[in-house]
Amino acid sequence: MRIFLDTANADEIRQATKLGVISGVTTNPSLASKEGIGTLKGYRDAVLEITDVVDGPISVEVVSVEAEAMIEEGWGISQWHPNIVVKMPSTRAGFEAIAQLSADGVKINQTLCFSVNQALLGAQAGSAYVSPFVGRLDDVGQDGMSVVRDIVSVYRKHDITTEVLAASIRNPLHCIAAANAGAHIATVPFKVLTQMIDHPLTTAGLARFTQDWESATRQ
DSSP states (O other): OEEEEEOOOHHHHHHHHHHTOOOEEEOOHHHHHHTTOOSHHHHHHHHHHHHTTOOSOEEEEOOOOSHHHHHHHHHHHHTSOTTEEEEEESSHHHHHHHHHHHHTTOOEEEEEEOSHHHHHHHHHHTOSEEEEBHHHHHHTTSOHHHHHHHHHHHHHHTTOOOEEEEBSOOSHHHHHHHHHHTOSEEEEOHHHHHHHHOOHHHHHHHHHHHHHHHHHHHO
16 A cells, blocks of 8 residues: 655645655645645645655645536646646546546546445546545444455455545554555645654654663763
8 A cells, every 4th residue: 555645835745754654645625725825826836836746646626616617727737847737526527527628638536436326436537536534434433444354355256446545543553454455546735644654663662772782882
C-alpha cells in the first residue's frame, strides 16, 4: 500500500518527502482554506509548488457543483501539470463530469465516496481512483473500514482497475486497517504520518544505546 500526504501545506510536504515514504499528495478546498488560499490562482500556485517537491499524483478538487461547470473547471485544472489528478464528488453531476473528463484522458479521483454503490458507479464512469472517507463514516456510526474492504473485494472479483484510496484517515490504526483491507493507497495528514513514525520503545531504546555507548567510550 502506498502512502499519500493529505495536506496543502508545502512545508509539511517537504518534510515528508525527505523521509522517502510518500508517493503522492491529496488536497481539497478545506485544506487549501486552512492554509489561507482563497482564490483559484492561489490554489494553482500552491499546487505547482507541490509538484516541484513530489513527483507523483497530486489530487486537486473542483469547487463547482454543476456538471458543465465541473467539466470546464476540471479540464482547466488538469492542464496545470502532468501529475494532476482531478477530484470529483460522488454526485450525479460528478459522475457526468467523471465520464466526460475520463473519456478525454483526464485522470479522476472520485472523492466523497461513502458506499460500494458509489464506488461501482465511479469505476464504470472512468475514475482512476476512488476515495472512501473512513473517518467521516465512523463519525456517523458506520464502519468506514468495512466499506473499504467491500470496495476492494468487489473490484477484485470483477477485475476493476480503479485504485482504492482510503481517505479521511484519523489515526495510525486506520492506516494499518486500510493496508489489511487491501487499499492500494492511504492518504494521511502530516500529524498521523508523524504518529506512525514515533514509538516510545524506539525512543527509549535509542536513548539506552546512546547512554551505553557514551559509557563505553569514557572507559
